[in-house]
Amino acid sequence: MYKGFICKRFLHLHKxxxxxxxxxxxxxxxxxxxxxxxxxxxxxxDRLESTFALYDKDFRLLFxxxxxxxxxxxxxxxxxxxxxxxxxxxxxxxxxxxNLPNNEFNRAVTHTLETLNSGRPQVISARGGRLxxxxxxxxxxxxxxxxxIDLTELKTKQKQLQQLADENHRLAxxxxxxxxxxxxxFVAQIDELIVQRERTAEPFAVAILDLDGFKSVNDVYGHPAxxxxxxxxxxxxxxxxxDDAIIARLGGDExxxxxxxxxxxxxxxALGQRICNDLSAPFNLDGDRVYVAASIGxxxxxxxxxxxxxxxxxxxxxLYHAKExxxxxxxxxxxxxxxxxxxxxxxxxxxxxxxxxxEFQLEFQPIFDVEQQTVVGVEALARWHHPSLGKLLPGDxxxxxxxxGQLQRITPTLMRKALSAAKTWPNTLFLAFNLSAxxxxxxxxxxxxxxxxxxxxxxxxxxxxxxTENAMIRDSSKVVTVLNKLRRxxxxxxxxxxxxxxxxxxxxxxxxxxxxxVDQSFLTSIQARKKAAAAILQxxxxxxxxxxxxxxxxxxxxxxxxxxxxxxxxxxxxxFFFSRPMSAVGIERLFAEDQDSPAxxxxxIFSAKN
Numbered sequence: 001m002y003k004g005f006i007c008k009r010f011l012h013l014h015k016x017x018x019x020x021x022x023x024x025x026x027x028x029x030x031x032x033x034x035x036x037x038x039x040x041x042x043x044x045x046d047r048l049e050s051t052f053a054l055y056d057k058d059f060r061l062l063f064x065x066x067x068x069x070x071x072x073x074x075x076x077x078x079x080x081x082x083x084x085x086x087x088x089x090x091x092x093x094x095x096x097x098x099n100l101p102n103n104e105f106n107r108a109v110t111h112t113l114e115t116l117n118s119g120r121p122q123v124i125s126a127r128g129g130r131l132x133x134x135x136x137x138x139x140x141x142x143x144x145x146x147x148x149i150d151l152t153e154l155k156t157k158q159k160q161l162q163q164l165a166d167e168n169h170r171l172a173x174x175x176x177x178x179x180x181x182x183x184x185x186f187v188a189q190i191d192e193l194i195v196q197r198e199r200t201a202e203p204f205a206v207a208i209l210d211l212d213g214f215k216s217v218n219d220v221y222g223h224p225a226x227x228x229x230x231x232x233x234x235x236x237x238x239x240x241x242x243d244d245a246i247i248a249r250l251g252g253d254e255x256x257x258x259x260x261x262x263x264x265x266x267x268x269x270a271l272g273q274r275i276c277n278d279l280s281a282p283f284n285l286d287g288d289r290v291y292v293a294a295s296i297g298x299x300x301x302x303x304x305x306x307x308x309x310x311x312x313x314x315x316x317x318x319l320y321h322a323k324e325x326x327x328x329x330x331x332x333x334x335x336x337x338x339x340x341x342x343x344x345x346x347x348x349x350x351x352x353x354x355x356x357x358x359e360f361q362l363e364f365q366p367i368f369d370v371e372q373q374t375v376v377g378v379e380a381l382a383r384w385h386h387p388s389l390g391k392l393l394p395g396d397x398x399x400x401x402x403x404x405g406q407l408q409r410i411t412p413t414l415m416r417k418a419l420s421a422a423k424t425w426p427n428t429l430f431l432a433f434n435l436s437a438x439x440x441x442x443x444x445x446x447x448x449x450x451x452x453x454x455x456x457x458x459x460x461x462x463x464x465x466x467x468t469e470n471a472m473i474r475d476s477s478k479v480v481t482v483l484n485k486l487r488r489x490x491x492x493x494x495x496x497x498x499x500x501x502x503x504x505x506x507x508x509x510x511x512x513x514x515x516x517x518v519d520q521s522f523l524t525s526i527q528a529r530k531k532a533a534a535a536i537l538q539x540x541x542x543x544x545x546x547x548x549x550x551x552x553x554x555x556x557x558x559x560x561x562x563x564x565x566x567x568x569x570x571x572x573x574x575x576f577f578f579s580r581p582m583s584a585v586g587i588e589r590l591f592a593e594d595q596d597s598p599a600x601x602x603x604x605i606f607s608a609k610n
Contacts (some may be wrong), residue, residue, distance in 0.1 A: 051067045052065045057144065058142055060082075085113065092596075093108050126148075130152040180247035181247065186256050193306070206256070206257075206298070207258070208255075210297070211233060241257055265332055267353045276294050306331045363381045363582060369572055370573050380421075382398075415452050421584035421587065423456070423457075431463055464515065465497070479510060497523070552572040552573070
């Protein structure tokens with residue numbers, strides 16, 4: 001900022017200066033005002049923090065201020081001694097960098113001379129590690145003026161600001177717990193990789209990894225232990241991958257990585273299995289040996305998808321299938337998965353556009369008391385009769401209905417239909433009606449269903465809401481609150497699909513239950529181990545009695561299974577051996593002969609089967 005002003009001033013005074021100035025001052029003739037003007041100007045220049053020097057046309061020093069001599073003392077000492085520009089520069093560089101090798105020294109001298117003579121602004125170093133922005137400008141044929149602005153503090157602040165910016169960038173892109181990339185950085189890296197690979201169509205694979213059993217570690221050992229497990233898991237995942245792999249913690253116990261080195265199905269399968277094996281080994285958490293497993297979903301670019309969002313979606317779809325089929329494994333998104341996605345999309349569209357009143361119907365299956373040989377209740381089972389897809393069972397559409405929010409339309413309609421049918425049954429029978437996990441944790445929604453029962457004049461003690469174990473895993477405290485409110489209304493509660501989840505025993509004691517329904521797969525599996533079958537069933541029955549709830553075994557299909565059930569002392573049974581699900585008309589016919597007591601009907605069925 002001093003350059004323009006000082007150069008203009010010296011263009012006006014340069015003739016006087018050159019005629020009178022000597023090194024360190026001037027003693028030529030002139031009037032007092034000129035002398036005062038020159039001396040005042042030189043004193044002011046001498047006090048500047050910026051460097052200032054004046055040379056003749058051959059670069060012989062005429063004047064240098066204190067700042068210039070302090071910045072490059074050997075240079076100006078040599079120039080005052082009458083040495084050449086090259087000699088003076090050589091001495092200054094030698095003094096600043098005494099251990100510089102000869103070839104580097106020569107390059108430094110050449111570069112500095114070119115800088116001084118180029119006339120372009122340059123940044124050069126000075127004593128004490130200071131930096132100056134220098135300007136050298138010829139004053140016609142009269143001489144050269146050189147100015148240097150001290151940039152040291154500015155450069156220091158710039159460096160500090162850059163370090164701060166780098167740290168902020170690091171913090172914005174790194175997961176603080178595991179020191180891996182975070183989701184934001186992971187997504188950005190995949191976007192960059194897609195841009196690169198779009199030109200060459202060179203494949204790579206995106207993987208999403210989820211730890212199985214991590215929630216239990218948090219629940220049992222606490223969140224600090226869970227954090228330590230995540231740190232150790234991150235180390236194992238990183239160790240199993242190539243150095244150039246992109247790895248991130250996406251959130252919670254979910255990790256992601258990108259494999260770029262020829263991701264054939266065989267290579268990905270081997271890599272996935274290796275990571276699963278590494279993560280299944282025990283973790284040491286402050287002396288406790290803890291076990292988890294891992295499920296991995298892979299999606300390849302460009303065969304599975306060409307956009308980052310679709311790669312994520314399809315890797316997540318493959319992860320879902322890995323979990324659904326046993327966990328502790330890796331699944332690669334395939335053409336079969338593509339067909340399932342299209343089917344799912346068609347199903348979502350169909351359920352959104354469905355006529356609930358017309359298309360959704362109910363079938364009913366009796367529930368029998370084994371000892372009394374009496375029908376005690378009937379379960380309502382949803383069926384979707386779609387014009388083109390045909391008859392669909394809950395397993396075919398329940399997840400889609402739940403994820404799309406269509407259960408809010410479907411369940412109340414089915415509830416009214418079930419209550420309408422149950423009005424014609426003997427008043428000793430209860431109606432079992434299934435609720436999804438989402439519905440159970442929504443207090444207002446459950447109250448709406450109770451209101452529907454009240455509006456239809458159906459006694460609440462005859463209504464049983466069955467919930468699945470998944471509801472407890474989602475939010476056990478909220479579920480317990482909702483179930484207690486239901487029981488205060490007089491409604492009874494049953495736990496469906498017992499034996500298929502992970503946390504049944506830990507939650508059973510706190511749940512307000514009336515029925516414990518054992519899943520069909522449980523009965524099938526223990527039939528294969530005949531010696532243990534009776535003991536296992538007996539244990540379940542004993543547990544039910546301890547909890548003061550009734551046991552229902554579903555899926556009884558053979559005389560042999562019925563024998564196992566009877567010996568174990570099971571309270572209630574349900575299954576094809578006695579009755580397949582039937583329409584409301586079928587149920588009416590079943591009880592047509594004796595409206596007051598279904599016992600005779602049940603006894604006929606039992607006698608026929610026995």
